[in-house]
Amino acid sequence: MERVNIAPGQRWHSLTEPELGLGLIEAVEQRQVVITFPARGETRRYTIQNAPLARAQLIEGQRARGSGADFRIEEVVADGDLLSYRGEGKELCETDLDAGLDVGTPENRLRTGQVDAPELFDLRRTGLEIRHRMLASPTRGFLGGRIRLFDHQLSIARDVCERHRVRVLLADEVGLGKTIEALLVLHRMLLTGRVENALILVPPALVHQWLAEAYLRFNLILRVMGDDTYGGGTIDPESEDLPEQLLNAQLFICPLGTDVGEAFIVSPWNIVIVDESHHLQPGTAEFGLVEQLAGRVDHVLLLSATPDRDGEEAHFQRLGLLDPARFCDAEQYRLEAEAYRELADTAEKLQSGEEMGEDDHAALRQRLPGSDVDELLARVSEREAQRSLLVRLLDLHGIGRVMFRNVRARIPGFPRRVPAPAELPAGPTERLRREFLFDIGQDESFHLTGIELDPRTRWLGEFLDENKGDKVLVLCANRRKVEAFSGALSASGREVARFHEDMSNIERDRQAAWFLEEEGPQVVISSAIGAEGRNFQVARHLVLLDLPMSADRLEQSIGRVDRIGQGAQVHLHAVVVAGTPQARLRRWFDEALQVFERPWHGSPAIEREFSEQLLEALLADGEEPLEALIESARRRNQQIIDELENGRDRLLELTSFDTDAAHELQGAISRAEKDTELQDFMIEAFERGGLDVELIGPRSYAVRVGSEYHRPFPGFHGEEMGVTFDRAVGLDHPERTLLTWDHPMVRDTVDGLLDHETGNACIALSSGDSPGLLLEALFVAEPTIDSSLRADRFLPPAPIHVIVDMSGEETELDAGNAADLQSADPGVLDLPQVHDLLPGMLERARQIADDKAPAIGARARRQMRRELEPAVARLQALVATNPTVSAAELEAAQAEMDQLDRGLRAPRVRLDGLRLILQQEDPA
Numbered sequence: 001m002e003r004v005n006i007a008p009g010q011r012w013h014s015l016t017e018p019e020l021g022l023g024l025i026e027a028v029e030q031r032q033v034v035i036t037f038p039a040r041g042e043t044r045r046y047t048i049q050n051a052p053l054a055r056a057q058l059i060e061g062q063r064a065r066g067s068g069a070d071f072r073i074e075e076v077v078a079d080g081d082l083l084s085y086r087g088e089g090k091e092l093c094e095t096d097l098d099a100g101l102d103v104g105t106p107e108n109r110l111r112t113g114q115v116d117a118p119e120l121f122d123l124r125r126t127g128l129e130i131r132h133r134m135l136a137s138p139t140r141g142f143l144g145g146r147i148r149l150f151d152h153q154l155s156i157a158r159d160v161c162e163r164h165r166v167r168v169l170l171a172d173e174v175g176l177g178k179t180i181e182a183l184l185v186l187h188r189m190l191l192t193g194r195v196e197n198a199l200i201l202v203p204p205a206l207v208h209q210w211l212a213e214a215y216l217r218f219n220l221i222l223r224v225m226g227d228d229t230y231g232g233g234t235i236d237p238e239s240e241d242l243p244e245q246l247l248n249a250q251l252f253i254c255p256l257g258t259d260v261g262e263a264f265i266v267s268p269w270n271i272v273i274v275d276e277s278h279h280l281q282p283g284t285a286e287f288g289l290v291e292q293l294a295g296r297v298d299h300v301l302l303l304s305a306t307p308d309r310d311g312e313e314a315h316f317q318r319l320g321l322l323d324p325a326r327f328c329d330a331e332q333y334r335l336e337a338e339a340y341r342e343l344a345d346t347a348e349k350l351q352s353g354e355e356m357g358e359d360d361h362a363a364l365r366q367r368l369p370g371s372d373v374d375e376l377l378a379r380v381s382e383r384e385a386q387r388s389l390l391v392r393l394l395d396l397h398g399i400g401r402v403m404f405r406n407v408r409a410r411i412p413g414f415p416r417r418v419p420a421p422a423e424l425p426a427g428p429t430e431r432l433r434r435e436f437l438f439d440i441g442q443d444e445s446f447h448l449t450g451i452e453l454d455p456r457t458r459w460l461g462e463f464l465d466e467n468k469g470d471k472v473l474v475l476c477a478n479r480r481k482v483e484a485f486s487g488a489l490s491a492s493g494r495e496v497a498r499f500h501e502d503m504s505n506i507e508r509d510r511q512a513a514w515f516l517e518e519e520g521p522q523v524v525i526s527s528a529i530g531a532e533g534r535n536f537q538v539a540r541h542l543v544l545l546d547l548p549m550s551a552d553r554l555e556q557s558i559g560r561v562d563r564i565g566q567g568a569q570v571h572l573h574a575v576v577v578a579g580t581p582q583a584r585l586r587r588w589f590d591e592a593l594q595v596f597e598r599p600w601h602g603s604p605a606i607e608r609e610f611s612e613q614l615l616e617a618l619l620a621d622g623e624e625p626l627e628a629l630i631e632s633a634r635r636r637n638q639q640i641i642d643e644l645e646n647g648r649d650r651l652l653e654l655t656s657f658d659t660d661a662a663h664e665l666q667g668a669i670s671r672a673e674k675d676t677e678l679q680d681f682m683i684e685a686f687e688r689g690g691l692d693v694e695l696i697g698p699r700s701y702a703v704r705v706g707s708e709y710h711r712p713f714p715g716f717h718g719e720e721m722g723v724t725f726d727r728a729v730g731l732d733h734p735e736r737t738l739l740t741w742d743h744p745m746v747r748d749t750v751d752g753l754l755d756h757e758t759g760n761a762c763i764a765l766s767s768g769d770s771p772g773l774l775l776e777a778l779f780v781a782e783p784t785i786d787s788s789l790r791a792d793r794f795l796p797p798a799p800i801h802v803i804v805d806m807s808g809e810e811t812e813l814d815a816g817n818a819a820d821l822q823s824a825d826p827g828v829l830d831l832p833q834v835h836d837l838l839p840g841m842l843e844r845a846r847q848i849a850d851d852k853a854p855a856i857g858a859r860a861r862r863q864m865r866r867e868l869e870p871a872v873a874r875l876q877a878l879v880a881t882n883p884t885v886s887a888a889e890l891e892a893a894q895a896e897m898d899q900l901d902r903g904l905r906a907p908r909v910r911l912d913g914l915r916l917i918l919q920q921e922d923p924a
Helices: 105-111 118-137 152-159 179-191 204-218 263-268 284-294 312-322 330-342 346-354 358-367 373-378 381-398 429-439 455-466 478-489 504-514 551-558 581-592 604-619 624-646 650-655 659-674 677-688 727-732 743-755 816-817 824-829 832-881 887-903
Strands: 011-014 022-029 031-039 042-047 053-055 065-067 067-070 075-079 084-087 092-094 167-170 197-201 223-227 253-255 271-274 299-303 416-417 422-423 470-477 496-499 525-526 541-544 569-577 692-698 702-703 718-726 736-738 761-768 772-782 798-804 908-921
Touching: 053 727, 065 253, 067 092, 092 887, 105 541, 105 908, 118 743, 118 761, 118 772, 118 798, 118 908, 152 179, 152 346, 152 659, 167 179, 167 312, 167 692, 179 204, 179 299, 179 358, 197 204, 197 284, 253 736, 263 284, 271 284, 284 312, 299 312, 330 346, 330 650, 346 358, 346 381, 346 650, 358 381, 358 677, 381 702, 422 455, 422 702, 429 581, 455 470, 455 478, 455 569, 478 496, 478 525, 496 504, 504 525, 525 581, 551 887, 569 581, 604 624, 650 798, 677 692, 677 743, 727 736, 772 832, 798 832, 824 832, 824 908, 832 908
Parallel strands: 167 299, 197 253, 197 271, 223 253, 271 299, 416 569, 422 569, 470 525, 470 541, 496 525, 541 569, 718 736, 761 908
Antiparallel strands: 011 022, 011 053, 022 031, 031 042, 065 067, 075 084, 084 092, 692 702, 702 718, 772 798, 772 908
16 A cells, blocks of 8 residues: 555545445554544554555446435546546545445456456355355354363353353353353454454463463464563553554453553453452452453453352452442342352252252242243143243342353263372482472572482383373473473483473474374473463373472363363372472372362462461471471361352352253354365365365375465465364364364455455356357445444345346356356457447346345344344343343343344445356357
8 A cells, every 4th residue: 555645535445344345534644544434434543554455446337426426437537636536417526435335346357357267256256155154153253262162161152252241250160161261252252353352361370371272272362461571572561552552463461460551451452351360359459450441341251260269258349340230239149149049959950850849839939020930830840841940040140140150060071080199218308409499489599400310200210111001291390390301211212292381382282293193202291381271181190290389380280181071080190209398298289288189179368378387397307397287277278168169059050051052052063064165165275376285184184385386375384284174183183273164264265365356357258059248246245334233143245146148137157158167368348249238237237136135134134133032032031030130231232133123124235256258159
C-alpha cells in the first residue's frame, strides 16, 4: 500500500476481510491510516506499510450506487485525489458510494484479461464451500487442540461459550484440566470472533506452563509482560503506549505481582483469565488489579482447584469479582448454599434413576416453579421426566451459573497412585545437603560434580534394568542436573532423551517424539520446568531425583503422569539418600501431607504455618524435630481435608457436567475428523503450491519443498515438515503437525485462496452440441450487521453458484464438459459478440443471485430462532427463580435475537468469481 495513493474520502477495501464492505479513508496519520467500514459499523487502524487494503475503483459498465443515485457508469473522472463516476446524466463522488457496493474485482480482472487457469475457479468454489462449513460448524474452535477430548472438558467449554458474557470460575479438581478448559474457551472465542485479544494473569511459577500449553496444544503464541526471563522478549506493562502494542499482538501473559501502569488497566482487553485465583487475597494489590480489570472487561475466567481453601469469606469475595451485584451479601449466600446442599441427594437420585421417597417429592414441589411439577412427578420413573426435573433443579442452583467444579470421583479414567519410595543407604550427605540448599536458592557457590558416583545414578541404572519393558520419566530441579544425570547414564551406553527449559521447542519436540517411539529410549530426564505442557502419559513410572519445597510444585510434577486416560496405575519413586534433607522432605510429603497417595488439596496455610520449622527440621542433625512436626501437620491437614469433603457441593458438581451435551459435541467432532475432505483439500493445496507430498503412515504425510515451490506456503517453514490428519497419531507424534479445520495453516490456506484474486477470473473453452457463450458466476451472501452480534453463527458467507447462457437463462454445465475445460486466450474478450453480451449476462447473473438471497436469509433466521428462542425462554424462567440471572441478561439476549432477526432478512450479495466459457461445436 503506497502512502502517496491514500487520501481522506477515498474508498478502499480489505483484501483479508472482504465481508467488511467498502471502506472510507477517514485520516492519514504519519505511518498509519484510519479507515471506517460503514456496512459493519467498524473502524480499523492500519500501519501503511503493510495494510491489507486495495483501492476500490469501479469501471465503465458497472453500476454506481449511493446518495439516492443508481446508474451505469459511462465515464470515470479523476478530481484531485478522488474519483467521480458519471453516467445516465448523473455524477457521484466515490466518497458517497454505498458501503455495500460490490467493488467488482472479478469483473475488472475479466474485462482486462487478467485471468487464471479454468481449474482455479473450481478450487475457489471448493474453498468457498469449505469456509462456509467451517464457520457454520458447532465444532469450530473445539477441533484444533492437540488434546484428548474428554467429555467433562467439552461440556464446560460448550456451556461457557454459549453465555452472552463469559464470567465464570473453573474449579475442577487437580488433574482434570482447568488450563485445557480455559484454552478451549479462549480458542473457541478467538476463532468465532467473540474476542480478538486476551490477558492471562498467572503466578510467576506457571508462566512456562501456560506458554507451553498454549503453543503446543492450541498453536497460540503468548507474549510475556514483565522481566525478560521467559525467552522471546517481553512487553513493559507500565508502558504508556501499551494499547498501541495490542495492534501487533493478540495474547498476553503477565505474572501476578508485576508492577503495571494505568495504560495496562485501561487497555481494551476482551477477556481476562486468572489462574490459581485462590492466591487473590482481598485487600492485596493483586486482588485490586483483577477487580479493576473485571469491572472493565466483559469476559472473565478465574481458575482454581481449591477456591475455598482460604475460607468461605475470601471465596465469596472472589466470586464478587465475577458478579458483584449477585455476590454482595455473604450471609445470604451461605444460607442459600446450605439449602442447595440439602437437595443434593434428590438431585443424585434424578441423575442415576434411583427411586425417590416422599421427602424428595415434597422438596421438589416446594422448590420447583411451574404447574406441571406434579405431572412430572407422577411419571418420574421415565427418563425424560427425570431429566426435566433435574434440569429445573440445577437451574435453581445459583452458583452453578458462575462456578464449575468436576471432581475425580465422578470422572472415570484416572490411574491409581502407587508410592514406591527408594531410600538409599547413607552416601555423600554433606554434598547432598549443599545440593539441597542450592536447589532452594541458599547456596549459590555449589557446583554439581561427581554425579557418576552418586548413589541415585547407580539406583537409576539398576531400576531401568529391572523394568526394561516400561517407559520412565525422571524429573529433577534444573538443567544442570538433567545434563549431569543424562550424561552419566549415556556414558554407560544407554539411550536417554532430555528436556530442559533452555532447549528450543523444536529440540523438545524431537526429544519427545523419540521417547514416545516404541523403539525409542526407555527413559527421559527432564527439569520440572522443561516438562511443563508435555504429554508423558506413555510413562508408567515417575522418578523424582529431588523434591521441591512446595506441595503444589510436587503435585504439578506428579501431574505429568497422573492424568485422566493414563491407565490403571502410576508408580511414584522418590529417590533420596538416608540422613539428607531430601530424605526428610520425602517423609514430610508422605506422612504429613500424603501427597504421594492422593492429589494434594491442602491449604497454603499449612505450608506457611510450618515453613520455618520445616526448614529447621530438614537441616537438623537428627529425626526428632521432624517427628513432632509431622504429627502436628498431619492432624491439621486431615482437618482441612475433612472440611473440604463436608463442604462439597454435590449439586454444583452435577451442574458442571452435562453428559448429553458433551456426547453430542463429541459425536460432531468425531464425524468431522473421520471425513477426508480436509485431507484431500490440503494435499491438493500443498501440491499446487509446489510442495511434494509423501505418505509416511496412517493419514500422515511428509511435505517437502519441490522443484516448483515458488512462494511461501502458509505455515510451512524450512525444507520439510510432517503432518497428520489423525488425532491419535498427532498425540503420539508431537513432531508431526496435527491438521484440523481449526489449525492456522488450514485457515490461512483457505483465506489465502479466497482473500486474494486466485481463480476469481477465468476464461475457458468447452466442446458442445452448438457454439455459444456461458457465464459462470460465484456470489457470496453474507450479513452486514454489526460483527459483535456474530451473525455468521447462522449465516457464514454462503456461496451462490449461477450459470447463465447468452439469452440470460439460468442453465447448468454438463459434468463431462466441466471436467474437460481448456484455457482460452484472453483475446476472445475483444470479439464484438463477447464484448456486447458480457455486461448483460453479468447483470442477469446478479439478478438471479439477488433473488436467491432472501431464501438464504430465511434459513439463517429459522436456525437462529431454533437455537436462541429456547435459551431466551429458559432465561425468562430463570429470572423468576434464580437471583444470579438478572433481567438485564434477559433483555440483552432478547435484543440480540431481535437485531439478528432484522439483520438476517436481507443478506448482502457480493461477486466473488467469474468464469467465461466459450462453447465450440464438437467436430465429431
